[in-house]
Amino acid sequence: MPSSQQPVALIMGASRGIGRQVAIDLSKNGYAIMLAAKTTSDASKTTPFPPDPNSSSSTINTVEREIREAGGQAGSIAVDVRDAAQIQNAIDETVRRFGALDVLVYNSGAIWWSSVENTPLKRFRLMQQINPEGLYATVQAALPHFERNGWKGRIVVVSPPIYSRFFRGKTAYAMGKVGMSVLVKGLAMDFVRQDRNQMAITSIWPASSIESAATEHNKSSDKSYKKDLRKPTIFSDAVVEMLRAPANIVNGLLDTDEDFLREKCGVTDFSKYSIVPGSTPRRIMPEKFPVLEVAEQDDEGQRMDSAKIRASKI
Known part of the structure; x- marks a missing residue:
């Protein structure tokens, strides 16, 4: 799968929590890491070090320092994913600095869980810009580099399996996150149709809540909430295994960390x-998800390509 001796991973949203853990563990597994997020800091002046990984003191710069001090290769670049030019620059700088792009992880996200009437349009637009639009712009910027690799590479997206309960009480948020999962499914089908058999795009989501800045924000005063939390290493372990799996196994897969580790890797404990210690965190995701394919899955009729139609008229 890698196009270079040391595979290169760009992680969008790598400053804290899950993104940081994925970066740390991919580095431990031999990847050169480019860390991207909006907030930066002077890591040399961060005290104590390393900072709390779920606090604002943890930035792409402190994560870069963590990786380097552990003997890994890492770089960092500030990116606002609402700006396509900054995204393009991050992709290009990754390739310039490390010579390749083998893995893209999109962990950037904005969150607002509330009813439609209590979700301001400004907040809705922000979520759409950062969640589905940011992902779309990042994937589009990365695809030419994967093409130059001979269509060898992986894309991992932090988005959920598609099911009805996910929409409840957070419709505006769900519209964007489910849209990201639709991109995963659609691009995966394109890879198959175009015989790009060494490319794969995969979606991953936590089966149980993971300790993060978001869960810390919603914590209860008696600390009892922690019994329902897992360490972010379950997520990064699943990502590592997804990247090790054959492309045809994970291409288009919408899965959770726990389910992938259990069903594809044989993890039982x-x-x-x-x-x-000793607690069993509550599962926040269903045990089974609906099957999205229909009986007429391959009966498309006449395929229309708007890009080709427009080009023929020029």
Whole structure:
């Protein structure tokens, strides 16, 4: 799968929590890491070091320092994913600095969980810009580099399996996140149709809540909430295994960390991931998800390509 001796991963949204952990663990598995996020800092002046990975003190610069001090290769670049030019620059700088782009992880995200009437249009637009639009712009900027690699590479997207309960109470948020999963499914089908058999795009989501800045924000005063939390290493372990799996196994897959590790990797004991030893965190995702394919899956009729139609008229 890698196009270079040391595979290169660009992680969008790598400053804290899940993104940081994925970066740390991919580095431990031999990847050169480019870290991208909006907020930066002077890592040399960060005290204590390393900072709390779920606090604002943790930035792409401190994560870069963590990786370097552990003997890994890393770089960092500030990116606002609402700006396509900044995204393009991050992709190009990754290739310039490390010579390749083998893996793209899109973990950037904006969150607002509330009813439609309590979600201001400004907040809705922000989520769409950062979640589906940011992903779309990032994937489009990366595809030419994967093409130059001979269509060898992986894209991992932090978005959920598609099911009805996910829409409840957070419709505006769900519209964007489910849209990201639709991109995963659609691009995966394009890879198959175009015989790009060494490319894969995969979606991953937590089966149980993971300790992060978001869960810390919603914490209860008696700390009992921690019994329902898992360490972010369950997520990064699943990402590492997804990248190791054959492309045809993970292309178009919408899965959770726990389910992938259990069903594809044979993991049966998840106790090491519990924040509170001996606890069994509540599963926030369904045990089974609906099948999205229909009986007429391959009966498209006449395929229309708007880009070709427009080009023929020029």
